[in-house]
Amino acid sequence: MKLITAILKPFKLDEVKDALQAAGVTGMTVSEASGFGRQRGHTEVYRGAEYTVDLVPKVRLEVLVDDNDAAAIVDVIVKAASTGSIGDGKVWTTPVDSIVRVRTGERGTDAI
Amino acid sequence: MDEIVLNSGDTSWVLASTALVLLMTPGLAFFYGGMVRAKSVLNMMMMSMITISIVSVLWVIYGFELAFGYEADSPWYGNLSFSGLGGVVNDFTNNGGVYPVPVLVFAAFQLMFAIITPALISGAIADRTKFTAWAIFVAIWSTIVYFPVAHWVFAFGNKVGDVVTGAGYLASKGVQDFAGGTAVHINAGAAGLALAIVLGKRIGWRKESMRPHSLPLVMLGAALLWFGWFGFNAGSALAANGTAALALINTQVAAAAAVFGWLLVEKVRNGHATSLGAASGAVAGLVAITPACAFVAPWAAVVIGLIAGAICALSVGIKYRLGFDDSLDVVAVHLIGGIWGSLSIGLFGASAVNSLGLDGIFYGGGTDLLVKQALGVGVVFAYSFIATLIIGYAIEKSIGFRVSKDSEVQGIDLNEHAETAYEMTSSSRGGSLL
Numbered sequence: 001m002k003l004i005t006a007i008l009k010p011f012k013l014d015e016v017k018d019a020l021q022a023a024g025v026t027g028m029t030v031s032e033a034s035g036f037g038r039q040r041g042h043t044e045v046y047r048g049a050e051y052t053v054d055l056v057p058k059v060r061l062e063v064l065v066d067d068n069d070a071a072a073i074v075d076v077i078v079k080a081a082s083t084g085s086i087g088d089g090k091v092w093t094t095p096v097d098s099i100v101r102v103r104t105g106e107r108g109t110d111a112i
Numbered sequence: 113m114d115e116i117v118l119n120s121g122d123t124s125w126v127l128a129s130t131a132l133v134l135l136m137t138p139g140l141a142f143f144y145g146g147m148v149r150a151k152s153v154l155n156m157m158m159m160s161m162i163t164i165s166i167v168s169v170l171w172v173i174y175g176f177e178l179a180f181g182y183e184a185d186s187p188w189y190g191n192l193s194f195s196g197l198g199g200v201v202n203d204f205t206n207n208g209g210v211y212p213v214p215v216l217v218f219a220a221f222q223l224m225f226a227i228i229t230p231a232l233i234s235g236a237i238a239d240r241t242k243f244t245a246w247a248i249f250v251a252i253w254s255t256i257v258y259f260p261v262a263h264w265v266f267a268f269g270n271k272v273g274d275v276v277t278g279a280g281y282l283a284s285k286g287v288q289d290f291a292g293g294t295a296v297h298i299n300a301g302a303a304g305l306a307l308a309i310v311l312g313k314r315i316g317w318r319k320e321s322m323r324p325h326s327l328p329l330v331m332l333g334a335a336l337l338w339f340g341w342f343g344f345n346a347g348s349a350l351a352a353n354g355t356a357a358l359a360l361i362n363t364q365v366a367a368a369a370a371v372f373g374w375l376l377v378e379k380v381r382n383g384h385a386t387s388l389g390a391a392s393g394a395v396a397g398l399v400a401i402t403p404a405c406a407f408v409a410p411w412a413a414v415v416i417g418l419i420a421g422a423i424c425a426l427s428v429g430i431k432y433r434l435g436f437d438d439s440l441d442v443v444a445v446h447l448i449g450g451i452w453g454s455l456s457i458g459l460f461g462a463s464a465v466n467s468l469g470l471d472g473i474f475y476g477g478g479t480d481l482l483v484k485q486a487l488g489v490g491v492v493f494a495y496s497f498i499a500t501l502i503i504g505y506a507i508e509k510s511i512g513f514r515v516s517k518d519s520e521v522q523g524i525d526l527n528e529h530a531e532t533a534y535e536m537t538s539s540s541r542g543g544s545l546l
Contacts, residue, residue: 044323045382047392047428047441051321 002070007089019080033060039087119212129347133224136340143333150325151523159234178259187281208268235440236304265295287488291348293403293454301447302496310504313437334391359405366417370397373421396424399449407469412460458482
């Protein structure tokens with residue numbers, strides 16, 4: 001089992017979500033995040049005082065998938081999230097030891 | 113002598129203006145509150161609220177008498193006695209001439225000026241002032257600085273026949289200040305500078321971001337100030353007449369031109385016209401036109417406003433160069449705007465628009481009026497700055513003027529008021545009612 005974590009541009013969330021649902025993904029967790037990569041931040045001006053804002057608002061999307069599906073789902077996310085410009089984000093996978101569905105007590109891939 | 117009868121039109125307008133000017137102080141609370149960080153907004157607004165509370169009470173006890181005492185004979189202060197308001201319900205206002213408006217109405221109107229002046233100072237010491245120390249400061253400062261200075265500027269004396277007695281020092285020198293460029297704005301600006309020096313810089317000043325937490329609140333505050341300012345300036349005519357109308361239209365166009373002036377500086381210097389700049393420009397224009405509003409023609413009000421917006425925008429940089437943390441730019445907006453507005457009468461003053469006014473340089477009056485105006489600027493600045501430094505250091509050395517470092521970093525709202533303005537997260541914070 002794998003945990004796919006994607007950092008996305010906030011306005012791309014809906015497209016990625018729809019693409020994942022179309023690809024058969026049944027659940028996901030989304031949270032607001034902030035950070036920077038090569039994009040860096042931006043500058044704001046208040047009464048002439050310039051502030052650099054390093055951390056840019058992003059969305060973090062997490063999906064649990066079976067090992068066999070992981071590569072395909074990553075491709076779905078990358079395709080839907082891409083705008084071709086700087087700051088599109090990153091997608092990575094991490095191995096997952098165990099999963100339990102709280103309501104039923106199912107374990108492993110049944111709980112995905 | 114003809115018997116004077118109450119003029120209900122004049123009285124109504126001054127009553128309405130009184131309510132308008134009161135609204136400026138809560139408006140100021142929004143204006144300042146939006147400009148501080150989210151952890152300090154309630155404290156910033158509370159500094160205005162407690163000022164309303166303290167000054168109103170002092171005013172009916174002795175403040176009005178100290179500023180406008182009937183038959184006072186000192187140019188420096190009115191009477192040192194109980195205000196005694198209420199025993200004179202039907203007496204008319206006598207302030208360099210008899211106005212057919214009850215003196216109680218005049219007292220209420222002038223109270224609102226006494227309230228907003230110390231409230232303006234609070235912007236210079238945002239995020240770090242001990243609340244009780246501020247409350248004590250307001251009481252002392254009003255007594256030692258505002259009430260006497262209001263007497264110097266606004267008390268035109270008791271007029272009986274052709275004899276005027278007990279006019280304030282600057283009023284008797286012929287310094288023109290229609291609605292408070294010296295007594296209100298230079299006074300508050302100089303005091304703000306002094307307190308910013310006494311309290312010192314906020315932790316992290318010029319290192320971490322101290323951006324305004326809510327620009328919509330700032331815009332709301334600017335709107336309320338602009339609206340209330342019609343009472344401030346046009347109400348100062350103490351009559352519903354052409355002078356009030358002149359003051360009103362000058363107020364409008366000066367503020368409008370100043371928005372443009374401030375935004376022009378921003379656009380050229382920083383590349384963007386900002387909402388904070390528009391709100392600040394409006395207030396700068398309103399400040400500058402305050403002393404001049406009934407002494408100049410509307411075209412001159414446009415010029416005064418335009419220049420006010422530009423020089424106040426440029427003056428914001430003074431604090432960075434000299435290194436004092438005037439947090440919300442009381443110096444740049446109120447001190448610089450007040451000085452410019454007061455001096456502008458010496459340039460644009462026109463007796464043609466107001467028979468009580470004098471001609472400035474551009475109307476062939478020579479430099480006499482400008483020199484008088486400079487006297488008013490210098491005297492009020494010097495007195496307010498020095499007196500405020502003394503009061504400020506006295507409070508700092510006795511009870512302390514500033515909250516602890518921990519309180520300041522964690523948030524003054526939480527530590528001084530046991531409240532926070534906003535619920536920052538939707539999840540439970542794990543508390544329960546004690």
